[in-house]
Amino acid sequence: MGIERSVRVAGPLGVAGMTGEAGVTSGGEAATTSPAGEHGRGDQPPGTVPISAQRRSRLVDIAEAVGVHVSTVSRVLNGDPAQSIRPEVYERILDTARQQGYRPNALARALKRRRTGALALVVPLLRNPIWAKLQRGALQRARERGYVIMIMEEPTEDPRPPADYGYLVEESRADGLLLATPLRIPEHAAVVNGPPHVYVNRRGPDRGHDVVMDEPGAIRMLLDCAVDLGHGSVALLDGPPEVDTVYRRVGAARRACAARGLSLAVRYAAPTEDGGYDATTRMLRRGPRPTICGVGSLNQVFGVLAALRDAGVEVPGEMSVVSFDDDECLAYLEVPVASVCMPLSELGAAAVDALIARIEGAPAGDVMVREPMTLVRRGSVAPPPGAAVAAGPRE
């Protein structure tokens, strides 16, 4: 307490007209020695700068102050239930720990325990908001479980095989890997016998490590809605087939449409506004026009709408549109766009749970997030052009 080690830095307070209160700035190292009374441990090698201004308290400090051995302090502070401790010392230790503002050193602890308490989340640098939602769910759950999450970026082009992130575990920077990149990876890149890991929102090359959502269910909701309104010809405009979610959606759509006697047109496009625009334009030029279109990603939706607008195709009069990414902004568009709301946050949370289980030695096993999904009907869906009047045919 009371180590006033602040240096007056003649602040380069260059920013517009803020009256510098000559506030105390930390960060500069002063050659001041600690005031009397404090044990001034001066074992900083000369020339180096301390990480934090005030000396952090260690177990040994507490031990010294209380007059017991470090190991005793350690046991008390870890609430070791095995041994019991004299209530008096117990209190004293807890008190001085509190008083000294003791914080366990995560590094030392991790080194000893051989567990870092960190998970690495590998995400692509995409604009799509699903990554933010996923990250959010993962973050929240990780905190609940006592882990921190470090983020690694995956280059969007040229995704690297999962094994390329193994070094994080090998270097003891993290206990496991959350691989949340969308692209499918060739079989041969499987992580066998590697670090603990799960694939998030896609299936990896090695089985038993997948945490995914119910894409077939999402497709089903789209088709239910289509059939409900009387559509017979469906389009699915989605990302490139190298993306695993796309792959699964398309597969499910093919099967389900066949089963229900619906015609299906699949269009692959880049997951961008531009991609959506082009694919829609091409789709409109060719053959028989579908009357309802599912769109894989939010960015594509904007392109799809623009293309339909430019082509003079009315939504929903001539074409219904449903997005597989939900976002609040959809409700505010020119024509409010219906969407399937997927449990992305829960996906992130489930992935964290699965990974921690793996770290703790649980056997492998795939996970499918089963939170309820909903199709939010908005202005962009309606019966097909030639259908009976307004109301839904079922009711």
Add this chain to the structure above:
Amino acid sequence: MGIERSVRVAGPLGVAGMTGEAGVTSGGEAATTSPAGEHGRGDQPPGTVPISAQRRSRLVDIAEAVGVHVSTVSRVLNGDPAQSIRPEVYERILDTARQQGYRPNALARALKRRRTGALALVVPLLRNPIWAKLQRGALQRARERGYVIMIMEEPTEDPRPPADYGYLVEESRADGLLLATPLRIPEHAAVVNGPPHVYVNRRGPDRGHDVVMDEPGAIRMLLDCAVDLGHGSVALLDGPPEVDTVYRRVGAARRACAARGLSLAVRYAAPTEDGGYDATTRMLRRGPRPTICGVGSLNQVFGVLAALRDAGVEVPGEMSVVSFDDDECLAYLEVPVASVCMPLSELGAAAVDALIARIEGAPAGDVMVREPMTLVRRGSVAPPPGAAVAAGPRE
């Protein structure tokens, strides 16, 4: 097993394998189920579950294999320039390191060096895409500088004072804090003499730690555009004034409009679609209507457009709209919306640089990112209703 493992040590700082630049890591070693025979290390104690399947190689392993002392190995692998080493041993050490797939233990190294090599990025859980861009820039730069980034979520409601994240540094989980939450914090919560930190995209309670963008410059671009087209009455619809960027934009707008003789109406709203919608609706009801409106965030833009549409106000005929968040989707809207493109990624990068400088002992000092901004003119801007015909008056 001729695998390129890049144990190669770069530079005097000895950042061995810190960048994930290594080609294939040892993790994926056994892609081929090894035909019986070779298979070196199967020394897992029965019953326990290994964190990582294969035993990690340590310095001492290499030392033993080569027949030298650990310290020698350490020096070689850290590229210690001071001492020179017999070329022969040097090679032998490097070879066996590579061969054993050696990875330095980041924990032990950090414990010794008193530097974790990690930065904590505190972000709010907001939908606004600016956070993703900022994070992206920070991530990229951090990797270049040999740091990893861990993410901490800040509860959106009830933001906590920056000091509440100090524990991350005190526990040696990170070397410094990137505080990227938008809300202004009361003076008394300043971090004095605390851990290294910078505020990103806002000014903190303690001076000399701010990394911000040129909001007045952005305002200037809006006004330049307005004047250029002949507008005399400007509106600024932005987030709540507790958000620091809003605070600065509004201040700059007030001053600049006064200086230029423009009338200014300021509307504060929640940074959501809904907020934008309501504020716009209220604005249209009251008093003299502005002819050009700057909008603080992307989400609000959707609400603004919807409100104008619902009120029958034509864009840009009766009202021009400019967004302060740039996003590709804006170009694809009903009326393509003009935007000021801010250097968010550079902001993230600059924040990382500033924080690392602080960690390394550099004196405090505010930073303003000076990357060029541009106003992207799109369909949503035009001369005001009563103006001279089409072309810009200046030319």
Add this chain to the structure above:
DNA sequence: TTGTACGCGTTATCAT
């Protein structure tokens, strides 16, 4: 040119 010795802060396993 290389080896010795010690410490970073904590925990686990012995003893006492």
Add this chain to the structure above:
DNA sequence: ATGATAACGCGTACAA
């Protein structure tokens, strides 16, 4: 009920 001791894996001043 508590203390002593040995790691965990690495870095480094100093001795040889």
